[in-house]
Amino acid sequence: xxxxxxxxxxxxxxxxxxxxxxxxxxxxxxxxTSQLADDPVRKVRLLGEDLTLYRDKSxxxxxxxxxxxxxxxxxxxxxxxxxxxxxxxxGWMYDESGQCTDTPLEAxxxxxxxxxxxxxxxxQELGGLLFAYMGPLPAPVLPRWDILxxxxxxxxxxxxxxxxNWLQCQENTGDPTHSVWLHGEMFKYSLEKxxxxxxxxxxxxxxxxxxxxxxxxxxxxxYANPTQYGMEKGVxxxxxxxxxxxxxxxxxxxxxxxxxxxxxxxxxxSEFQIRVPIDDTHTLHICYQCxxxxxxxxxxxxxxxxxxxAPMYDENGKxxxxxxxxxxxxxxxxxxxxxxxxxxxxxxxxxxVIFLRRQLDENIRKxxxxxxxxxxxxxxxxxxxxxxxxxxxxxxxxNPNWAKEQMGGSGNFRANYHKGFVQDDADRYGxxxxxxxxxxxxxxxxxxAAMNTGG
Amino acid sequence: xxxxELTKGSRVLLExxxxxxxxxxxxxxxxxxxxxxxxxxDPGKEGTQxxxxxxxxxxxxxxDSYDSSKSSAGLGRTNIxx
Numbered sequence: 378x379x380x381x382x383x384x385x386x387x388x389x390x391x392x393x394x395x396x397x398x399x400x401x402x403x404x405x406x407x408x409x410t411s412q413l414a415d416d417p418v419r420k421v422r423l424l425g426e427d428l429t430l431y432r433d434k435s436x437x438x439x440x441x442x443x444x445x446x447x448x449x450x451x452x453x454x455x456x457x458x459x460x461x462x463x464x465x466x467x468g469w470m471y472d473e474s475g476q477c478t479d480t481p482l483e484a485x486x487x488x489x490x491x492x493x494x495x496x497x498x499x500x501q502e503l504g505g506l507l508f509a510y511m512g513p514l515p516a517p518v519l520p521r522w523d524i525l526x527x528x529x530x531x532x533x534x535x536x537x538x539x540x541x542n543w544l545q546c547q548e549n550t551g552d553p554t555h556s557v558w559l560h561g562e563m564f565k566y567s568l569e570k571x572x573x574x575x576x577x578x579x580x581x582x583x584x585x586x587x588x589x590x591x592x593x594x595x596x597x598x599x600y601a602n603p604t605q606y607g608m609e610k611g612v613x614x615x616x617x618x619x620x621x622x623x624x625x626x627x628x629x630x631x632x633x634x635x636x637x638x639x640x641x642x643x644x645x646x647s648e649f650q651i652r653v654p655i656d657d658t659h660t661l662h663i664c665y666q667c668x669x670x671x672x673x674x675x676x677x678x679x680x681x682x683x684x685x686x687a688p689m690y691d692e693n694g695k696x697x698x699x700x701x702x703x704x705x706x707x708x709x710x711x712x713x714x715x716x717x718x719x720x721x722x723x724x725x726x727x728x729x730v731i732f733l734r735r736q737l738d739e740n741i742r743k744x745x746x747x748x749x750x751x752x753x754x755x756x757x758x759x760x761x762x763x764x765x766x767x768x769x770x771x772x773x774x775x776n777p778n779w780a781k782e783q784m785g786g787s788g789n790f791r792a793n794y795h796k797g798f799v800q801d802d803a804d805r806y807g808x809x810x811x812x813x814x815x816x817x818x819x820x821x822x823x824x825x826a827a828m829n830t831g832g
Numbered sequence: 833x834x835x836x837e838l839t840k841g842s843r844v845l846l847e848x849x850x851x852x853x854x855x856x857x858x859x860x861x862x863x864x865x866x867x868x869x870x871x872x873x874d875p876g877k878e879g880t881q882x883x884x885x886x887x888x889x890x891x892x893x894x895x896d897s898y899d900s901s902k903s904s905a906g907l908g909r910t911n912i913x914x
Binding site: 383386597599601602603722725728731732738739 | 833847848872873890900901902
């Protein structure tokens, strides 16, 4: 439970708000470059501001004000020029800083344009994503988080717009035990209800549902620790409470402020889920999916990184609940526009959620004191060439003896999309899936060959 | 997590993010008095004392880490349908 004031402080992202000022210290991903393939101009709403994204004929990106200064025409209908974007109404042209550079129907020697600027924010491209920086200059370095730049991999980007505040999406990351019900019991219920249970049971795909339900057995408690880049958390199991053994199950890494990572860099399937605030009540949810070829395997080549939108509703307007991300997205939306945290009651499984809120507040305070918050990097040495979100390079996948050490094969269903397991995930909607299936086949072949030669 | 599990001097996390040190425990073990060490969303509470019940307690605190498994009352229950 938080006070109403504390809840506002952590959730609202417009200009001048405490959390909005924090968010403006980061390079914020807001689109896939492939979204501009059909139309090089798009309307964008980000951190409560309406903007226009364009790629001009020189290939440069701009993120400028929403409307032309002349007659206030919406610039999403603009015409890309060699260096800038022209208003479709009278041809006024703006560069990437929002500076007007041409007013073609004014006198040739007019200096009118020099006094007109509709604003613009710096844009950078990395790994097929476009990032904007909307804070005070100088801008920090754009961090090269591992799977954005990981070599020898297939990638695709899932993008959804959600009608809810960003923090309830991110808090899901601090809540590992939701899998037991949302991705276990509720998944099972929805498959039974939609008549899919029998079909999925036939090819043994339902074991993933059972494995999630089983995650609820023998929980002793949860833990949360700070890490170099965010938070680590997990579930502690006890044999005395019914678990197979005493063990600690570490869950996905949280990269502050709005990233989470499942699967380490180099794995056959890893993902960033990025919860970008569009405004107080809308979130751009980006699933950056990377399917890496471990040492000794070559990934199929891609010309570009495709994007897709995973459907949330069927043709009758009812929620689609037969894949994991849809279950999450519906749960976040079902909490309301902005969760009223003054009315909630947290328990012992919410330890990482509480940690996450405290870390967020701590970093808002840093910005209020004029300091850089966590994960703002001021020089290239800090941020590259690869920044491991977990803090640890994935030695397992880089090991040249990887295949030999994988005797017995990988039991992770997300390394087995070629056996049909892609249907549990939003990934199934992406156009890169045939390449991923081919990659997972190659991985299995190499592993199998190592096994046949006796390791 | 129960008040009866607390000992004087132990540090605990409350659901609103407050971290406190146990100063005393009532004889009936239904309430405990905490000295507030950190109250991120209400810094004015820091240094004051407050009374808590089991309803407020979430986890034990060790340095920067929070851990709810250190309660002797493990969670360990779910309606398993497998």
